[in-house]
């Protein structure tokens with residue numbers, strides 16, 4: 001298992017292990033595994049290495065030991081891991097596309113980590129974007145017109161808009177993912193990112209979340225093993241992108257037409273618990 005021993009977002013080494021498997025939660029772990037994963041986690045994992053770290057500066061959470069790619073693809077090929085994203089509401093996608101349409105410098109739209117779900121494609125087309133889906137882990141069974149799984153297949157094309165929706169929390173190496181996103185950027189490319197907020201799990205209170213992890217007898221937590229490999233906060237998401245040459249996109253158009261989005265983006269800085277970890281960045285080319 002690969003060890004991540006500095007904060008993947010702010011790169012500091014001021015962190016602590018906040019959750020691991022011990023005598024108090026091992027039964028809950030096995031119950032979750034049995035209910036959702038056909039016991040594959042128990043058969044695959046070394047319990048000593050199931051630990052969640054938390055950065056004391058940006059509050060980013062991550063699995064201290066990340067499963068190998070081979071183990072991850074084995075887990076993700078299990079039926080229970082699939083289609084967790086399909087709950088994204090159509091209306092929500094439309095709202096996102098409308099915001100992007102107002103501020104986009106052009107029509108070329110990359111859906112980074114698209115999978116094969118064509119909800120975004122349909123709505124992007126409706127609003128006259130040229131949609132391209134990109135997902136390196138996607139196994140195409142047949143030739144799909146607008147979906148690609150390698151940079152070369154896309155001819156190293158640059159895009160006006162890049163949508164990174166509910167993707168980064170599943171990625172092992174965030175630096176590599178950001179470098180890959182940058183390969184598709186030109187000056188002023190807009191990158192819209194959305195990830196779950198680890199400070200606002202469904203259970204509402206983070207203390208309760210630590211107490212109940214990995215399973216509360218009702219539903220999966222944001223950081224149930226290994227639904228998500230990373231748990232972002234508004235601060236950690238922002239840190240990650242600023243460190244990689246992006247800046248927050250400020251726009252009067254967003255303020256004027258979508259003030260709720262603007263207010264939420266600012267709430268991120270003020271009240272992390274209420275924030276949405278949904279942000280719009282702009283790429284700045286380094287001189």
Ligand SMILES: [Zn+2]
Pocket residue numbers: 007008009010011012055056057058059060236
């Ligand atoms: Zn950090």
